[in-house]
Amino acid sequence: MSASDESLQLTATDLRMATFRLARRLRCARAVDAMSDAQLAVLATLSMHGRRTLTALAERERVTAPSMTSTVNGLEEQGYVVRTPDAEDRRRVQVDITEAGAEIVAQTIRRRDELLAEMLGELDFTEEELAVLRAASALMRKVVEP
């Protein structure tokens, strides 16, 4: 049986507050200071899902094409991505992550995970509490990836 509207609303409020605060705190931990959120999001997408066209990246990040052009320009200047013309459709430009770009993503993820693991460790959580957090994480991912 599914849950009541009241439970849904209470849970939504709790989860929204907790999610925003934790995200805000973790966002401070970056591998490279010169890396913006926008640039890192593009690199993370390319790292996970491989080459993408500029339009596909813009849609995924929910920004306009000119905005994504600017972000990709910045990444290309730093050597973290390369543009490759598409042989089949010459209007298209494929964006690929470089080794340096992949390394930046890995460093940033590692640093953020270490920070969060330290924060969790300082509170002396029990295995049961950590299990609750992992179970909730799985549910949260179902919410955003239906």
Added chain:
Amino acid sequence: MSASDESLQLTATDLRMATFRLARRLRCARAVDAMSDAQLAVLATLSMHGRRTLTALAERERVTAPSMTSTVNGLEEQGYVVRTPDAEDRRRVQVDITEAGAEIVAQTIRRRDELLAEMLGELDFTEEELAVLRAASALMRKVVEP
């Protein structure tokens, strides 16, 4: 007994991914399109904690004073905050939220909660699953507010 390092690291990775994705998704829901994240964060702080000096706001948001001056200028032009000189220390400027500003915060929170409640509802979560999310939310808030 507290948890093992391995559990901490696994939980941290799960929770980081879930938190960023959900925050990203929810951030799209705003009461007013002209309201930026920076402006909304300031309004939310004032709404919760009352009047603050410009420097106090800058420290809380982890931005520089000139940056906060600019953000507060934008909010003041829209009528969401007012600056009041401090009688005791005339170097200081107190920033207060207006009724219009408080209404914007309330609207945005309401809209985000409704969006999240809908997303949760579409997945037909059970009461037990919602309870897991609420328990995790409480733990997440302990992490950021020690």
Added chain:
DNA sequence: TATTGTTATACTCTATAACTATA
């Protein structure tokens, strides 16, 4: 004609440096 991507232009947030006013 529609799609893909870029350039032009403008606004906001951000930072550092330099400044004013006050303590």
Added chain:
DNA sequence: TATAGTTATAGAGTATAACAATA
């Protein structure tokens, strides 16, 4: 001298509008 806040200036991300190249 130190602190609170502003102004000046510059860089990045965002948007809309207009454009070129290709389908």
